[in-house]
Amino acid sequence: MKWTGRFQGYHAGAFRKDLISGCIVGIVAIPLGMAFAIASGVKPEYGLYTTIIAGILISLLGGSKFQIGGPTGAFIPILLAIVMQYGYENLLIAGFLAGIMLVLMGLFKLGTLIKFIPKPVTIGFTAGIAITIFSGQIGNYLGLTGVQRHEYFYDNMREIVLRLPTLNFYSVITACICLAALILTPKYLPKVPASLIGIILSTLFAALLFPDKVTTIGSAYGTIPGGLPTFHPISLTWNNIAPMLQPALIIALLGSIESLLSAVVADSMTETKHNSNRELIGQGIANIITPLFGGIPATGAIARTATNIRNGAVSPFSGIIHGIVVLLVVVLFAPYASDIPLASMAPILMMVAWNMSERKAFVKILKTRTSDSIILLVTFLLTVFSTLTIAVEVGLGLAILLFLKRMSEMLTVNKVLPDHSSSKQKVHAHIVTKEHDCPQISIFTVDGPLFFGASQTFENSSSLMRDGQHLQVIIIRMGNVPFMDLTGEANFANVVKRLQRAGITVFITGIRLQPRRLLSKTGCLTRIGEDHVFEHTGDALDQALGIIHYDKCLSCRHFAFRECTKLSGGEITQHKPALQANSSSTLLSKA
Structure with a gap:
């Protein structure tokens, strides 16, 4: 005007x-x-x-x-x-x-x-x-x-x-x-x-x-x-x-x-x-x-x-x-x-x-x-x-200060698994128990902004990601992370480095545009590997199931995923399992 x-x-x-x-x-x-x-x-x-x-x-x-x-x-x-x-x-x-x-x-x-x-x-x-x-x-x-x-x-x-x-x-x-x-x-x-x-x-x-x-x-x-x-x-x-x-x-x-x-x-x-x-x-x-x-x-x-x-x-x-x-x-x-x-x-x-x-x-x-x-x-x-x-x-x-405190309290990091009782195989934290948890693959959902005010929360939660001596793959679901600042990126990158030094493969799924651009600028995305970044959790799980040690699946009774029944019985021995149409990873492909 x-x-x-x-x-x-x-x-x-x-x-x-x-x-x-x-x-x-x-x-x-x-x-x-x-x-x-x-x-x-x-x-x-x-x-x-x-x-x-x-x-x-x-x-x-x-x-x-x-x-x-x-x-x-x-x-x-x-x-x-x-x-x-x-x-x-x-x-x-x-x-x-x-x-x-x-x-x-x-x-x-x-x-x-x-x-x-x-x-x-x-x-x-x-x-x-x-x-x-x-x-x-x-x-x-x-x-x-x-x-x-x-x-x-x-x-x-x-x-x-x-x-x-x-x-x-x-x-x-x-x-x-x-x-x-x-x-x-x-x-x-x-x-x-x-x-x-x-x-x-x-x-x-x-x-x-x-x-x-x-x-x-x-x-x-x-x-x-x-x-x-x-x-x-x-x-x-x-x-x-x-x-x-x-x-x-x-x-x-x-x-x-x-x-x-x-x-x-x-x-x-x-x-x-x-x-x-x-x-x-x-x-x-x-x-x-x-x-x-x-x-x-x-x-x-x-x-x-x-x-x-x-x-x-x-x-x-x-x-x-x-x-x-x-x-x-x-x-x-x-x-x-x-x-x-x-x-x-x-x-x-x-x-x-x-x-x-x-x-x-x-x-x-x-x-x-x-x-x-x-x-x-x-x-x-x-x-x-x-x-x-x-x-x-x-x-x-x-x-x-009070706003930053509320925002920091919004950040949660939860270990999740597919809910087999649900037809859509949505992942939930309450599914994870001592008797029901994959020793080799862990899936974590990060909810909330990763910024300086929430850095301590994320740092404390990151200890969960290193649990388990047989852990081979960690899938971090980031679809609910709307924003990441440099402090949040630094903490995230440190967690990734520690996991990789421990020999654990890190997959990222559902990452939004702003956090992805920041990780790309700082080089963290390169460290993780572009081929380790997926749109859907199911795609990452497909990849994870192809690189785990199947001998450790024998006699495992956790049954975290639908594939676990065949893996624990030694029915799948090739490098990458042939997944059923109704397998966990297929149902999770849109998660």
């Missing part, structure tokens, strides 16, 4: 729908943009600038027709931590670097890889972020004064407890009015933005009934300047870039996850399909340009994207219009926003935290009481009590 393909067949009727949805989403985005900026530790106008610039660019260049971009709640903990540790100017550098990383991720087609991040990790840090956002607004909700921001949850909670004597009942009343509007508006006026109603009502009540009794945006951060965003140069020296690489990577990863999740939600609501790599490129370009005007990192916003779709959006023009609407409001009415109480912003962010908490999915995974539950809890607790960076790193690391 070309970059302009999303606008094909566009007409005046579609533009009217985009205009309506764009205006509505723009109105919704204004209080959210300011709230997210304040919660991230920067001035509210920077949130508005992000909504304008990133919102327009993400819609124009992204891979989803309906995506609405801008500042989001998911970024709040990481952005606040960066601002507290490095300052606002370095936050802009981190956002700029994250934009470059996102573009590279898109260019290298890494968009599809995001889906491989385990669900317990994403739900764990999302729920942890929700707790962080919610708890961070308690001070504003209660109107506490002198509250200092800290990096860690425990310190912030301790700060709130220490400042409880400064509780402002006027702020609590203001916040409760806004919260009531947020809860009731969707029930009685579902098409009206609840956050806008909540801010207007609570601001009017505070201004009319108890003026100058609550902290406002203006009194806390100064008057919001009107006019267009101005160019804000950033200092891209190596001394500034180096310490921001890790924060930038976290921003890029979190932004890619959030934007692609939002795009998937849009796909499910509209029965369309987004281009994940193009979406990352669009997000990256937006995050490169936005910091140059003072904006903070942006990504796809799930709630605003859903609002955009529900109000009839047809194309990316709705997202562009949403950015233009916010721009017009900033140019014409920005100073009036300075009168909004901080207590009015708190319930909005608390509601955002509640909606993004993934509480149902969280409880569902916990109830499974599996390794996924452990990953979920560890990621969640580290997000809340440590940092998002550590939480994501540990969560992913733990998920990988």
